[in-house]
Structure formats: structure tokens, C-alpha cells
Amino acid sequence: MATESSGSLQSPSARRRLPEVSVLRVGHRPGRDPRLTTHVALAARAFGARRMYLHPRDDDLAERIAAVSHRWGGDFAVVPVDDWKSLVRSFPGTVVHLTMYGIPLERSLPRLARLRHILLVVGGAKVPPDLYRKAKYNVAVGHQPHSEVAAVAVTLERLLGLPRPVRAGEAPQRIVPSSRGKRLIGGRSRP
Amino acid sequence: MATESSGSLQSPSARRRLPEVSVLRVGHRPGRDPRLTTHVALAARAFGARRMYLHPRDDDLAERIAAVSHRWGGDFAVVPVDDWKSLVRSFPGTVVHLTMYGIPLERSLPRLARLRHILLVVGGAKVPPDLYRKAKYNVAVGHQPHSEVAAVAVTLERLLGLPRPVRAGEAPQRIVPSSRGKRLIGGRSRP
Numbered sequence: 530m531a532t533e534s535s536g537s538l539q540s541p542s543a544r545r546r547l548p549e550v551s552v553l554r555v556g557h558r559p560g561r562d563p564r565l566t567t568h569v570a571l572a573a574r575a576f577g578a579r580r581m582y583l584h585p586r587d588d589d590l591a592e593r594i595a596a597v598s599h600r601w602g603g604d605f606a607v608v609p610v611d612d613w614k615s616l617v618r619s620f621p622g623t624v625v626h627l628t629m630y631g632i633p634l635e636r637s638l639p640r641l642a643r644l645r646h647i648l649l650v651v652g653g654a655k656v657p658p659d660l661y662r663k664a665k666y667n668v669a670v671g672h673q674p675h676s677e678v679a680a681v682a683v684t685l686e687r688l689l690g691l692p693r694p695v696r697a698g699e700a701p702q703r704i705v706p707s708s709r710g711k712r713l714i715g716g717r718s719r720p
Numbered sequence: 721m722a723t724e725s726s727g728s729l730q731s732p733s734a735r736r737r738l739p740e741v742s743v744l745r746v747g748h749r750p751g752r753d754p755r756l757t758t759h760v761a762l763a764a765r766a767f768g769a770r771r772m773y774l775h776p777r778d779d780d781l782a783e784r785i786a787a788v789s790h791r792w793g794g795d796f797a798v799v800p801v802d803d804w805k806s807l808v809r810s811f812p813g814t815v816v817h818l819t820m821y822g823i824p825l826e827r828s829l830p831r832l833a834r835l836r837h838i839l840l841v842v843g844g845a846k847v848p849p850d851l852y853r854k855a856k857y858n859v860a861v862g863h864q865p866h867s868e869v870a871a872v873a874v875t876l877e878r879l880l881g882l883p884r885p886v887r888a889g890e891a892p893q894r895i896v897p898s899s900r901g902k903r904l905i906g907g908r909s910r911p
Contacts, residue, residue: 562753568867575866601864630895630902635882661901671883672895673792675766676759679873682866683882686874691826692862704821704863710852711821 547689549622550647552681553582555613556655563590568678569651570594574605575692576685578649581605584613600716602700617663622646624664627680628656631667638687641666649684651677738880740813741838743872744773746804747846754781759869760842761785765796766883767876769840772796775804791907793891808854813837815855818871819847822858829878832857840875842868 552573557566566583567590573581574594583591586609594607610616617624623644625637641647650664661667670680695703702716743764748757757774758781764772765785774782777800785798801807808815814835822828832838841855852858861871886894893907 562755564753565755565759568756568759568869571864571866572870575862575864576870597865628902630898630904632897632899633882633885658901667899669895669897671766672885672897673762673766673883674788675762676869676873678759678867678869679763679767682870682874683877686877687882691824691874691878692864694824694863704860706823706860706863707821708823708858710849711819713821 548641548644548647550578550649550685550688551580551582552578553610553613553616553648553650555584555650556652557583557585557587559585559587563587565678566590567593569681570607571597572678572682573685574598574603576682577689577692578685579605580608582608582610582613582616584610586611600700600702602695617648617650620648622648624648624650625666625668626650626660626664627670627677627684628667629669629672629674631669634668634670634684634687637666637668641688649681651681739832739835739838741769741840741876741879742771742773743769744801744804744807744839744841746775746841747843748774748776748778750776750778754778756869757781758784760872761798762788763869763873764876765789765794767873768880768883769876770796771799773799773801773804773807775801777802791891791893793886808839808841811839813839814857815839815841816857816859817841817851817855818861818868818875819858820860820863820865822860825859825861825875825878828857828859832879840872842872
């Protein structure tokens with residue numbers, strides 16, 4: 530697993546010392562529609578996380594995300610986790626649990642921004658209660674019910690900034706920003 | 721349909737002149753797993769949109785979101801739209817289409833922040849090409865594939881700020897931010 534920051538989609542991380550963030554998604558339900566977890570993974574990747582640990586494992590989903598990284602650049606990957614509690618215990622960094630019951634993100638940001646390695650944990654509908662104790666920080670992206678996709682994206686955006694356009698040569702295919710229509714270089718016309 | 725800003729979940733809008741944002745979600749597929757569109761709606765609500773227009777209509781989904789607003793406060797609603805092109809043409813404000821092919825959000829924000837009424841359009845996988853022409857702005861929240869949930873949440877967060885905790889008396893149930901565990905006042909213990 531790569532740990533250096535080359536190929537990051539978040540170019541600011543190359544200039545400033547920003548935390549390296551991994552996401553842990555628990556409560557995935559293989560067999561049900563995988564789009565929600567796929568969106569968590571894609572948001573994690575697009576907003577600069579290094580990888581997403583997934584429990585329970587879903588090899589089809591991991592392969593689809595690997596194909597996205599292959600086409601669009603970077604080395605983000607979905608890493609299967611059989612024992613997520615062990616990962617939370619042994620993670621060499623700080624465990625941050627995103628929950629609507631936690632401390633407002635705004636208030637937590639200054640501390641989070643000083644961390645080196647963050648494991649950002651998002652659950653599905655039912656998160657085991659002991660996660661609240663095992664996490665160093667329980668952080669709320671608002672205190673209203675919304676979405677683990679939104680929580681991951683907004684937290685990463687506030688920590689790492691908005692993703693920059695990929696530069697020429699960094700990925701097999703990339704978008705040229707356009708005020709009208711689609712301009713895609715090096716790939717098929719649809720993502 | 722209420723247009724005043726009382727009961728907004730975004731208290732900054734009461735202090736500064738912020739745009740009023742409605743979301744239009746096209747390409748919903750009733751009958752498939754509704755969670756993705758539900759998450760778009762919940763994110764739109766939590767991050768301060770006034771309403772979400774939905775095409776094609778999905779009354780079950782609209783009812784579930786109405787129940788969330790009833791419990792958690794505010795008057796956000798899902799409004800069915802049979803002819804979304806007509807809505808885009810006749811919307812009394814500015815149509816902003818979120819697409820990975822557009823102009824970076826960062827660059828668009830100063831102009832968007834000056835608008836009074838915004839219709840934020842998000843599609844599913846297949847968006848009709850003429851939407852790119854009908855929108856006043858095509859805006860990209862990054863140029864990587866991710867998620868309409870993330871795009872809506874991050875755009876609203878950058879425009880309106882992070883959602884504030886709901887104050888006492890504003891909703892039948894509300895969360896008291898906590899560093900450990902769950903503190904919910906006036907409701908059941910689960911959202």
C-alpha cells in the first residue's frame with residue numbers, strides 16, 4: 530500500500546503539511562444496492578483521502594473503484610477489512626468518528642488540521658455504541674440527519690481544500706473545465 | 721410553499737444576505753434503491769437548501785423527508801416535478817448545474833454568492849446534454865467522478881456555511897453535541 534503522497538488528487542497537500550486521511554466505512558451491506566458505498570468511496574477519493582477501508586469486504590466494489598483510479602489517476606484504493614475494531618485499535622494515527630451526535634466540525638477543525646494521520650470512520654444506519662468510546666474525536670458535520678457521503682466529502686473539503694484539476698500527464702484521462710458541455714482528454718466521452 | 725427564511729437550519733442566512741437555494745434532482749429512478757436520492761434530499765435539507773424538486777416524482781420518498789422535517793425542524797420539502805425542463809426555463813432565479821465538466825466551484829463562488837435565488841441542478845449518471853446550455857453556470861465540485869450527494873453538500877457548505885446546531889424550541893427533537901455517545905432531546909434515541 531502506497532503511503533507517500535505522490536499522485537495525490539489534492540495538490541495542496543504537496544505544498545503544505547496536511548493530514549493524510551484514510552476513511553473506514555463500516556456497516557456496508559453487500560448484496561444491497563452498492564451505490565451508496567460506491568459514492569462514499571468516490572467522494573473519499575475525489576476529496577483527497579488516501580484509501581478507504583471497507584467492512585465487510587466487497588471485492589466487486591473494490592474492483593470498480595480500482596478501475597476509476599486507473600482511468601482518472603492517483604493510487605486511491607478500497608482495502609477490505611475483516612476486523613474493523615482491530616483496525617480502529619491499531620491505527621497508527623488518530624481515529625475520528627463522524628456522527629451527527631458529535632462535536633461540531635467547525636470547532637474540531639483546528640485540532641484535526643494539526644494531525645498527521647487520520648482515520649475517518651463513517652457508519653451506516655447502525656453504528657456499534659463502543660465506536661463512540663474508541664474514537665479519539667466524535668465529530669458532527671451538522672446535527673441533522675444527512676449522509677455519510679456528504680459527511681466524508683465536507684470533512685475532507687474543510688481539512689484539505691477543494692480538489693484541484695488534474696494536470697496533464699497525471700492521469701490517462703482528465704477533464705478540461707468548461708463553461709458549456711464536456712471536454713475530456715484521453716478517454717471516452719462519459720465517466 | 722414558504723419563501724421566508726424562518727425556521728431555516730442555516731442560521732447565518734438570517735444574519736447575512738445569503739442566496740436562497742433550491743435543488744433540482746433529475747434522473748431519479750423510482751423502484752431502484754431510493755437511498756441515493758434520499759441522501760441527496762437529506763444533504764440538501766441539512767446544508768440549508770429550501771426544497772428539493774424531484775423528477776420523476778416519488779411520493780414515498782417525499783413523505784419520508786417530510787417526516788424528517790417534522791421531527792427535526794424546518795420546512796424543507798421534496799416537491800414533485802413532472803416537467804423539469806419547464807422548471808429550468810421558468811425558475812425565477814439562476815440555474816446552476818453541478819457537473820464534473822464545469823468551471824471549478826472555487827472560481828464560481830464569488831459570482832454564486834451574489835445571487836438571490838439559485839436552482840442547483842444535479843443529475844444521475846445520464847444528464848440530457850441540453851442541460852449544459854440551459855444552465856447559466858456549469859460548476860464542477862472537482863473534476864473527478866464522485867457523487868451528487870457530495871456535490872450538493874459541498875456546494876451548499878461553501879455558499880451558506882456549515883449547519884449550526886438547532887436551538888431549543890426550534891424542532892420537536894434536537895441533538896446536544898457531545899464528545900462521547902448520543903444526547904437527543906425530545907425524541908427517540910435513534911434518528
